[in-house]
Each structure stands twice: as structure tokens, then as C-alpha cells.
Amino acid sequence: MVDLWQGLSQAFWLVVTLDAELAEIALRSLSVTLTALALGCVIAMPLAALLAVRRFRWRRSVIAVLNALMGLPPVVVGLVVYVMLSRSGPFGVFGLLFTPTAMIIAQMIVIVPLMASIAHQSLRELWAEYHDLLISMNVTQSQKVRTLLWDARRALLTAALAGFGRGIGEVGAIMIVGGNIDHVTRVLTTAIALETGKGEFALALALGFVLIALTILVNLLIHWLGQTEREGRW
Amino acid sequence: MSGLFPLSVTGAATRRRGKRLVGPVDFDWDGQGTQVVLGPNGSGKTTLLRLLHGIARLHEGEISWACGTAAARNAQAFVFQRPVMLRRTVGENLAYPLTLRGVARAEARGLAEGWADRVGLAEMIDRPASVLSGGEQQKLAIARALIVEPELVFLDEPSASLDGRATREIEAILSDAVEGGTRVVLATHDMGQARRLASRVVFMLHGRVHETGPAHRFFDAPETAEARAFLKGDIVE
Ligand SMILES: Nc1ncnc2c1ncn2[C@@H]1O[C@H](COP(=O)(O)OP(=O)(O)OP(=O)(O)O)[C@@H](O)[C@H]1O
Ligand SMILES: [Mg+2]
Numbered sequence: 001m002v003d004l005w006q007g008l009s010q011a012f013w014l015v016v017t018l019d020a021e022l023a024e025i026a027l028r029s030l031s032v033t034l035t036a037l038a039l040g041c042v043i044a045m046p047l048a049a050l051l052a053v054r055r056f057r058w059r060r061s062v063i064a065v066l067n068a069l070m071g072l073p074p075v076v077v078g079l080v081v082y083v084m085l086s087r088s089g090p091f092g093v094f095g096l097l098f099t100p101t102a103m104i105i106a107q108m109i110v111i112v113p114l115m116a117s118i119a120h121q122s123l124r125e126l127w128a129e130y131h132d133l134l135i136s137m138n139v140t141q142s143q144k145v146r147t148l149l150w151d152a153r154r155a156l157l158t159a160a161l162a163g164f165g166r167g168i169g170e171v172g173a174i175m176i177v178g179g180n181i182d183h184v185t186r187v188l189t190t191a192i193a194l195e196t197g198k199g200e201f202a203l204a205l206a207l208g209f210v211l212i213a214l215t216i217l218v219n220l221l222i223h224w225l226g227q228t229e230r231e232g233r234w
Numbered sequence: 235m236s237g238l239f240p241l242s243v244t245g246a247a248t249r250r251r252g253k254r255l256v257g258p259v260d261f262d263w264d265g266q267g268t269q270v271v272l273g274p275n276g277s278g279k280t281t282l283l284r285l286l287h288g289i290a291r292l293h294e295g296e297i298s299w300a301c302g303t304a305a306a307r308n309a310q311a312f313v314f315q316r317p318v319m320l321r322r323t324v325g326e327n328l329a330y331p332l333t334l335r336g337v338a339r340a341e342a343r344g345l346a347e348g349w350a351d352r353v354g355l356a357e358m359i360d361r362p363a364s365v366l367s368g369g370e371q372q373k374l375a376i377a378r379a380l381i382v383e384p385e386l387v388f389l390d391e392p393s394a395s396l397d398g399r400a401t402r403e404i405e406a407i408l409s410d411a412v413e414g415g416t417r418v419v420l421a422t423h424d425m426g427q428a429r430r431l432a433s434r435v436v437f438m439l440h441g442r443v444h445e446t447g448p449a450h451r452f453f454d455a456p457e458t459a460e461a462r463a464f465l466k467g468d469i470v471e
Binding site for chain 2: 126129130132133135136137138139143147151152
């Protein structure tokens, strides 16, 4: 209990004094996850839409695989990305291991299946609703996809938030591929793991509270942005 | 306008799990007047309309529009029995089919405003279509179909959820469209409406075209016993 209070008050102090190191790793956490989120959305959302509207041979299998990948252990993702990026791996020449880029790649692999699965659910429902109308209007494949993505944007926002939540709180994958290097790849979650290991519970807790606050803040912000059209059921 | 007609349907049928839902249907149309499709519940009116529009699978026979199947649907619009609303505002629903055709936003908005006004939804134009009542949604769906000035519009029980006044308003709009050259195929349970609008009647029973002919003849002197019973309001077996 004492640790909790200490953590809370330390978190408070770190924030109000604008602790430079805290700001640095918090910003890095944000930039890594937001980049992974943005790039991940570009892949996940159109993929989800295509899975909803296209009838191709392996569709069911792709959906099943995607659903299974939602539960992918981040540590394993980290390991695989590590092997791929390491000096002797296929992408070793790019020298990406232990860089924020490697962390972004790993996080994308973790959150894309999650976001695509959630998005697919709602896009499939919307497509069932729109199917007859859009077929009747003779829409092209790309008009179809754009219509669905636009009209399901609220649900897609929810999918993106789920992806953000998973990404920002993720530690296993980025620890492995990032290496938790001070001033280079250290982010909130890896710092928490480090401080806990050192027995600095109060500091670890403080970082934890900052992480939670950050997550809530981003959620509120995105929700607020998504509420620009206030009225109505949609 | 030209392109769709003459229409020639020969032995057209659609199946579901091996069972014929509708057909075989033989039907020719030179494109004159308004076709009204009548028949008891489940007789295949909706399915016939969908088949003609090309959104139900054609398993047997042939449906040939003068301009070919691919071009045909672009010249047509369909108002569904249960209106499908896009999750957008009333105005955006109206503008949608226009923007699909590459009409500029401002122009589409202008046309949408005009049509919203015509169907009495001017004040609702910036509200989500979801907040409209069932009848208002029906009117919106009709306006959204007519806004592209289709050569042919299919209407599946368009006034099922409209009150008397709204029904008359819609019929007036349809009459205007017909005068402007739009052809209409309309399925309805409203006998008064059928008499007011029909120039020809297609009477469906058990998935087949049971009787067809000019409206005045069908209503005044139906040829088959089933049609007579249907018009009297008796149960048709
Ligand atoms: N997708 C489907 N699967 C199975 N049966 C169907 C399907 N669509 C229609 N049917 C059946 O085909 C028959 C004709 O249906 P349809 O909707 O065309 O009738 P309708 O004349 O429009 O009836 P209503 O007046 O009630 O609208 C019905 O018996 C219906 O149950
Ligand atoms: Mg019907």
C-alpha cells in the first residue's frame, strides 16, 4: 500500500516537474505506437473491407487465420522480428534491430490482426445491410470499399482504439526488438519492466500511472475527435 | 431516352436450394406505360422485380434488355420493400447516387435539396436518415431512386408504410417522372394505387405470371378465376 501511494505521488511529481527523462520516454512510447497504429490502419482497414465484400477462395481461411493471430503472443512476434532483422537475417542489411523502426514493425504485427478482426466484424454487418442497395446502384469495387469504410468509421475508430491500447501497453515484442536502450529505444513499458527488475517499485508504479493516464487521454481525444457530428444514432 | 427497351424475358427462373422461387416467366415489354405487379404474399413479386433488375440470380432462361445486361442496371433504380438507408444524413443519402456518377458535390447538393423539398424532407436534410420515421424513409428512398432520372424505376410496395396523403404525394411524383420519360414497374398490395397507376398488370401466383394484360381489362374483366378471386379479396389458392 505504501508503494502505491509513493508511486502515485512520485508520478505526480514527475509530471508536474516535467521530468525530462519521463517526457522523453513517454513521447517515444506515443510516437512508436501512433506510427504503428497509423501504418497498421492503412493495412488493417482495407483488408477488413476486402474480406467483407470479396468472395475469394481462401476468404474463410484468411479470416480464421486473422482471428487466430489476434491472440498472437507478442514475445513470439518479437522473437520472429528479431530473427528477421538480426545481422544474419533476411533483412539484416537494413540494420534496423534495436531501433524504434523495429519496434514499430513488431507492434504493427501485433495490432494489425486485432484491428482487422474487429473492423471486419462491423464491416460485414454493414455490408449485409448495404448489399442490395449498392449492387443495385452498380458501384465499383473501390466505391464499395470506400463507402463501407466511411460509413463504418465509428466502428473503425473503436477498432483503432483497441489497437492503440494493445500497442501502447505491449512490452514483450518491443523489449526484444528494441532492446530497451536508454535514449534510443526505451519506452514506458520497457522502463517499467526495468525499474521493477531493479526493485524501484515506486518509480515503476509512477511510470505505470503515467502510462494509464496517457492511454486514457488519447482515448478521450480520439473519441472527442470522432464526435464532431454529435446528433443521431450513427 | 432509349436503350432499355424492348425487354424480352423468356423462361426466366431463379432457384433457391433446388426449388424454383419464381419462374419460368415469359414476358415482353415495349417500354410503354407503367407495369403493376399484383399477387398475394409470397407469390414472387419481389423476386420477379429483383430478377428483372439483375440482383437476383438468373438460373434459367434469359432476360434481355436492348442495351445489354451490363448497361441495363445503370439505367435503372430500385426502391426496396424495406428501405435501405445509408448511415448518413438525408442530404447525403440523396446525393450518394449522384456522386457515384461523378456529379460534382455542389451540384449534387443542389439536386438533393430540390428532392428533399419535393418529398417534404427539406427540414430534415442535415439530420441522419436513421431518425426518420418509416414513411419518411420510404419517401427518401423513392427520391434517392428518382434523383438520377433513371430510364426505369422498380418500386417494391413503395407506399406500404405511407399514410393516404403521403401516398398521393408519391403518386404525383411518380406521375411526373413518368411524364418525364421514366418507366415504372411497381409491386403493390394497394388496389386503389394499382388502378390509379397501372397501364398494364402482371398478376403473380405461386411464382408464375398467372395473368397479364392491359390494366382496364384486368380490373374489369379478369380472365382467370384466381384473378377474379384476388380482386374480390378472397383467398387465392
Ligand atoms: N432468399 C430466399 N430464400 C428462400 N426463400 C425465398 C427467398 N426469397 C424469397 N423466398 C421465397 O420466395 C417466395 C416469393 O417471395 P417474394 O418475396 O418474391 O414474394 P412477394 O410476392 O414479394 O411477397 P410479399 O407480398 O409478402 O412481399 C416466398 O415464398 C419466399 O418465402
Ligand atoms: Mg415482396
